[in-house]
Amino acid sequence: MNHLNDSQLAELKHMLLEQKKDLEKHFEQNGQENAQLGETLTDSTGELSSYDNHPADIGTETFERSRDLAINDSLQDELEQVNAALQRMKDGTYGICVESGEEIPFERLQAIPYTAYTVEHTPTRELSNDRPVEEQVMTPPPKGAGEVRQRNAGRFDDAGAWDAVEKYGTSNSPATAAKRDVTDYDENM
Structure with a gap:
């Protein structure tokens, strides 16, 4: 931690504490028990029934809930990283890459104060290439399925x-x- 002077550490600690306060305020305002959207769909929408006049209404509500869940999950991860960074400050290991042991540049810490990695050693987040579970039980279509339709494409007109x-x-x-x-x-x- 010797590469960071006292004013830099104070600035970074202030940034982390502000970020922690904002994240905790988010969960406080939205209710900690709602962080994982524990309410039922009808409770959260205020509707008497989840059967609505139009199927798209329930689709919109489902989309909104899944988006809110993803946001809460992301913010919860960020809060955990902020708390871990504050703990590293107390331990005296803040600003040191946990992967390589190299010093993390001050400019990087200003941009992402909770980071525990140098740019070179940041774990990559790969997109999941998992296929839907339904594909495990589906049987492939019979050989030649759709070939006749493709051969005769465009022949049936209005x-x-x-x-x-x-x-x-x-x-x-x-x-x-x-x-x-x-x-x-x-x-x-």
């Missing part, structure tokens, strides 16, 4: 659509016929 389905009948009834006094389904056309 002009021939009615001719292709007309032989199966229509939903028109004599009551809704455009002609008056229709008594037979065949006269309806």
Whole structure:
């Protein structure tokens, strides 16, 4: 910790304490018990039922809850890192990379005061390449599935659509016929 002077340490400690206060205020305002969104969907939305007039409404609520959960999870991780940095200050190991033992530059600590790594030794966060669990139980489609459709792509046009389905009948009834006094389904056309 000898590469940081007292004024630099004081500045960084002040930054960490401010950050800790802001993060704790977030959880305090949103309720610590709600940090993981423990309420049911109907409780959190104030709706009497989760069956709404439109399915998109519940989709929006689900999206909002998952976004809030991700934000809370990220902020909880940040708070843990801030507390760990404050503990390293007390231990006298603050500003030293936990991976390599090298000194972390003051400019980096100003940018990310809770960091425990130099740029070169920062653990990489790889995107998960996990496939959905449903794929483990799905059977692949039969060989050649969709090949005929691809060969005949573009051959079924709007002009021939009615001719292709007309032989199966229509939903028109004599009551809704455009002609008056229709008594037979065949006269309806």
